[in-house]
Amino acid sequence: MGEEVTSKPRAPRGVQSIETGGAILMALAQAGGPLKLRDLAEALGMAAAQLHPYLVSFRNINMVEQTETGQYQLGPFALRLGLTRLRNQNxxxxxxxxxxxxxxxxxxxxxxxxxxxxxxxxxxxxxxxxxxxxxxxxxxxxxxxxxxxxxxxxxxxxxxxxxxxxxxxxxxxxxxxxxxxxxxxxxxxxxxxxxxxxxxxxxxxxxxxxxxxxxxxxxxxxxxxxxxxxxxxxxxxxxxxxxxxxxxxxxxxxxxxxxxxxxxxxx
Missing domain, CATH: 3.30.450.40 (GAF domain)
Known part of the structure; x- marks a missing residue:
């Protein structure tokens, strides 16, 4: 009889686009100020054309906003999420x-x-x-x-x-x-x-x-x-x-x- 092969449990499969979106939000949070599209794309190692649709979706839900000069920063919904987290922390x-x-x-x-x-x-x-x-x-x-x-x-x-x-x-x-x-x-x-x-x-x-x-x-x-x-x-x-x-x-x-x-x- 052959040896029994024990397979390792598979890691739960996530949603790649959400994880990419999380990386974008993290980059904006760490920037400490508004970023131009090309600078954000460079920080993430993404093409600007690939990044832009994410930013459009985030703008639609107020997670990201654009300044008067067209730069991107975290929006009001991101603030609400952060405040909710802080209120629950002790x-x-x-x-x-x-x-x-x-x-x-x-x-x-x-x-x-x-x-x-x-x-x-x-x-x-x-x-x-x-x-x-x-x-x-x-x-x-x-x-x-x-x-x-x-x-x-x-x-x-x-x-x-x-x-x-x-x-x-x-x-x-x-x-x-x-x-x-x-x-x-x-x-x-x-x-x-x-x-x-x-x-x-x-x-x-x-x-x-x-x-x-x-x-x-x-x-x-x-x-x-x-x-x-x-x-x-x-x-x-x-x-x-x-x-x-x-x-x-x-x-x-x-x-x-x-x-x-x-x-x-x-x-």
Missing amino acids: AYRETIRRVPDLAEELGLMVAISVWGLHGPTIVYIEEAAARIHSNVAVGGTFMLTATATGKVFTAFLPRSTTDPLVQAELSGAQPPLYAIPAISEAAFRADVRDAGRLGYSITRDAPIPGVSAIAAPVFDHTGTIQLAVTIIGPTNYIDLSKDGATLSRLLVFTKALSSDLGHIEDA
Whole structure:
């Protein structure tokens, strides 16, 4: 008897013209402004004559409109679709739905923080199999000046919002939870600038010796930081390298979340 041949399930067949139309709309969305027919065709690798009928159909349903100079841009119906999507999105809900897979994949604790009255406030924690001994708990707060999460919020919130807490920590008016060395404001500001430029912050053995963290922001459609996602683990276990798997996976996670919330990077 011959060997049984197991056929792979076929992928569902789509409608090619709809997929092409989706690529056209995506190109218009990414353009950031009106495009001439020839420029849009060039961006898509299509002939202008092939592209034009799609644009006519999209104009008929107000998905695309033409400016007074004849250029093409997304139309009112595209706006309505976008607003409907945004109304149905919730940063916190979307994050906690996805975080368990991230924690399981990395084998590390993941904390979600939002900005509260007393600074970055922990609203959700997904524990890893290898638990760490720390005071990270729901309802707790992260220091601005000594944690990766605090530096991310300081980098992406207005200085007028964060400065009162920063100065309280630097002056000792806000006593730290841990016995940590004095923090230099110059070094802190340099870390904040790096966080703003790179889009993440890393702390090693701080503020708790033996525990390190990587934090990255999640933005909404206005470019406002909604929350921070922080990976926390034992220093001898967590990969803190800039080209390492932990940072790479975290940034893929936060950028996908931001994109789903309507954020356009570098817009």
